[in-house]
Amino acid sequence: MQKLLLLGDEAIAQGAIDAGISGIYAYPGTPSTEITEFVQKSKEAKEKGIRSNWSANEKTAMESALGMSYAGKRAMVCMKHVGLNVAADSFINSAITGANGGLIIVSADDPSMHSSQNEQDSRFYGDFAFMPILEPSNQQEAYDMVRYGFDLSEKMRIPVLYRITTRLAHSRAGVIRTQNREQNQLKLPDNLKQFILLPAIARKQYKELLAKQADLKAEASNSGFNTYINGADKKLGIITCGIAYNYLMENFQGMEIPHPILKIGQYPIPAEMVEKLYDTCDELLILEDGYPLVEQSIKGLLNKGKKIKGRLDGTIPRDGELNPNIVAVGLGKDDTKGENIPDFVAGRPPSLCKGCGHNDAFLAVNEALLKYSKGRVFSDIGCYTLSALRPLESINSCVDMGASITMAMGAAEAGLIPAVAAIGDSTFTHSGMTGLLDAVNNNSPITVLILDNSTTGMTGGQKSSALGKIEAICIALGVEEDHIRVLKPLPKQHEENVKAIAEELEYKGVSVIIPRRECIQTLNKRMRQKHNVKNLEV
Amino acid sequence: MKKDIILAGVGGQGILSIAATIGTAAIDLDLQLKQAEVHGMSQRGGDVQSHLRLSSNPIASDLIPQGKADLIISIEPMESLRYLPMLSKDGWIIANTQPFINIPNYPDLEQIIEKIKSIPNHIAINADEIAKEIGSERSANMVILGASAPFLDIEIGSLEKAIQTIFGSKGEDVVALNLKAFRAGLNFSLSNK
Numbered sequence: 001m002q003k004l005l006l007l008g009d010e011a012i013a014q015g016a017i018d019a020g021i022s023g024i025y026a027y028p029g030t031p032s033t034e035i036t037e038f039v040q041k042s043k044e045a046k047e048k049g050i051r052s053n054w055s056a057n058e059k060t061a062m063e064s065a066l067g068m069s070y071a072g073k074r075a076m077v078c079m080k081h082v083g084l085n086v087a088a089d090s091f092i093n094s095a096i097t098g099a100n101g102g103l104i105i106v107s108a109d110d111p112s113m114h115s116s117q118n119e120q121d122s123r124f125y126g127d128f129a130f131m132p133i134l135e136p137s138n139q140q141e142a143y144d145m146v147r148y149g150f151d152l153s154e155k156m157r158i159p160v161l162y163r164i165t166t167r168l169a170h171s172r173a174g175v176i177r178t179q180n181r182e183q184n185q186l187k188l189p190d191n192l193k194q195f196i197l198l199p200a201i202a203r204k205q206y207k208e209l210l211a212k213q214a215d216l217k218a219e220a221s222n223s224g225f226n227t228y229i230n231g232a233d234k235k236l237g238i239i240t241c242g243i244a245y246n247y248l249m250e251n252f253q254g255m256e257i258p259h260p261i262l263k264i265g266q267y268p269i270p271a272e273m274v275e276k277l278y279d280t281c282d283e284l285l286i287l288e289d290g291y292p293l294v295e296q297s298i299k300g301l302l303n304k305g306k307k308i309k310g311r312l313d314g315t316i317p318r319d320g321e322l323n324p325n326i327v328a329v330g331l332g333k334d335d336t337k338g339e340n341i342p343d344f345v346a347g348r349p350p351s352l353c354k355g356c357g358h359n360d361a362f363l364a365v366n367e368a369l370l371k372y373s374k375g376r377v378f379s380d381i382g383c384y385t386l387s388a389l390r391p392l393e394s395i396n397s398c399v400d401m402g403a404s405i406t407m408a409m410g411a412a413e414a415g416l417i418p419a420v421a422a423i424g425d426s427t428f429t430h431s432g433m434t435g436l437l438d439a440v441n442n443n444s445p446i447t448v449l450i451l452d453n454s455t456t457g458m459t460g461g462q463k464s465s466a467l468g469k470i471e472a473i474c475i476a477l478g479v480e481e482d483h484i485r486v487l488k489p490l491p492k493q494h495e496e497n498v499k500a501i502a503e504e505l506e507y508k509g510v511s512v513i514i515p516r517r518e519c520i521q522t523l524n525k526r527m528r529q530k531h532n533v534k535n536l537e538v
Numbered sequence: 539m540k541k542d543i544i545l546a547g548v549g550g551q552g553i554l555s556i557a558a559t560i561g562t563a564a565i566d567l568d569l570q571l572k573q574a575e576v577h578g579m580s581q582r583g584g585d586v587q588s589h590l591r592l593s594s595n596p597i598a599s600d601l602i603p604q605g606k607a608d609l610i611i612s613i614e615p616m617e618s619l620r621y622l623p624m625l626s627k628d629g630w631i632i633a634n635t636q637p638f639i640n641i642p643n644y645p646d647l648e649q650i651i652e653k654i655k656s657i658p659n660h661i662a663i664n665a666d667e668i669a670k671e672i673g674s675e676r677s678a679n680m681v682i683l684g685a686s687a688p689f690l691d692i693e694i695g696s697l698e699k700a701i702q703t704i705f706g707s708k709g710e711d712v713v714a715l716n717l718k719a720f721r722a723g724l725n726f727s728l729s730n731k
Contacts, residue, residue: 003565005561005565005571007575031577033577034577114576115577167574167600167601170574170575170576170577171572171573171574171575171600172561172571172572172573172574172575173570173571173572173573173597173600174565174570174571243600246598246600247598247599247601249599250598250599250603251603253598254595323599323601323603324599324601324603324604325603325604325605328603335605336603336604336605336606337604337605337623338604338605338607338622338623338625338626338627339622339623339625340622340623341619341620341622341623342619342653344646344649345616345619345620345645346616346641346643346644346645347585347641348548348583348584348585348616348617348640348641349584350549350582350583350584351582351583351584351640352582352583353582353583383582386582390642391642458582460577
């Protein structure tokens, strides 16, 4: 078959299409977004009728995928690592219900926090849920593991967590496809009570989940994704997880690695293979792109056995993404790092685009707040979080999706009046609506800015679930119509906008201000497309 | 054959088009390829970079080891210097001299150019000016690609074919402009090497 040049994300998507999924469910989040986008743009996926619309958030995505699995069809759900926190309730419980049609949950971790607020390692969630985990080391494995993951899920009747990190998600390499497979037919579970987690049933199901663990361990040892590679120099044994294997190989270009290696790509941790390596070698080095999950497990609480080197003893830095140089130093080799960056080279942080409506909105907010003390603006996750940076320096918090409204409410109840929340349109329907209901029910003196650029901007302009619905949602949640104000964030409207915001800051109840102007990026894209269509017509 | 290339610039300047063109030529020549890109938050006017690795043998890491890059190709002068730790001792730096200033503390341009010229193997080219001269202001990235072409170990014809493939869907005029920009950059390098 023809070799395709695919991002890790795209390899997963193509793998899912070819493995016979019937649906993919997701909320956009770097570095996972391109998986779902690939399916949305794929002609094959369209022909096969694979559903791929964006979900309102990761929890609704996870639950919808579980529903598809209940109905006997294969489903994939994709999210960034912090999205798994949002989906955690259904994720953890899905291990107890088990799967019917194959179900894979892709969680894309972001070590070094390139585009995230933390670098949590999703493998701990898999461990917590007693779910098998797959972790590919390259794009071809990323493709192949999807097919295997669905087979494993259907054979063991359990969802599978599929963990990648930023580097694999956003790196391209050649991928060879395998045969296409048909979708499953609609087929409900044999036991129609399998998905009812009433305590009496849940206890039984949970025991079954625990009982499956021995088989899952055996699968991990036999699937071929965990491999033991012999080496003559037994002073050191090396364990690599996922992409860390590549960084190790890079340090032995064209040479055989002298040490025994255990390459891990599937969990539960293959204990027998680890034991063999431990018994064979004088000491171990553990390389993981993320938290020290395997290292911690082998060391245990007391760490009384052989020397285990890795992130916990400082051989590898405790935080941040791995790279070939970090691994080289960990192996005791020289760091090949070249000349230092000259001192005069300035940082160039990301910034709001030229002409972005958020900029005008925050200029107005800043001015309206001048007469109050500083530190009153609770923000959320999106492009507008960049208003934290110079020159705007408008906001004082960014914690998780939806936290702006509820944090403003709590701060107002502590006496910080007025308190302001700033949240984007897509983030509002992701996790802001319930918080706004809380604020309304408490008649909280907060001013909520729903910054409506009519798209999910930060991740590249995906369709926003909030499109055309914001006022109706606010009214339905009980916000008074007089205190829902729509503004046009443009320089020429500045004075008018400042006045409107200032008025609402004075109001001792919930106000919603909606600065509404299309994202400059999606506007440009739309104009280009229109122009192209025109050219074609001519 | 092995080429490890750092592509640098500011979000939106078109480094991914350079990567796609080199990548297309490489695949056509049956070379192995890995290319790590930056997506997401950093794309918004921040510094962006891509690691492009080509080889006739299998490639292990998606990231180039620091100090091992054969080439830094940068559409922006200051950004070329940000990746000096990546460059090997005998590597080449091909940098645009036209700055992209979107920060208040952008350093003195002369200091930057001086530093670029202190690297033993360098091409410093005002790609924006050349692109403008040939009537294709938006093709500065292809001028830079042309200027890099003599150092890629890929035949010029293969790269030109790749430009046709990449821009083909946008019409023949666009292909012609990009090819013109590519050749202008190439000529500059050949006479300033």
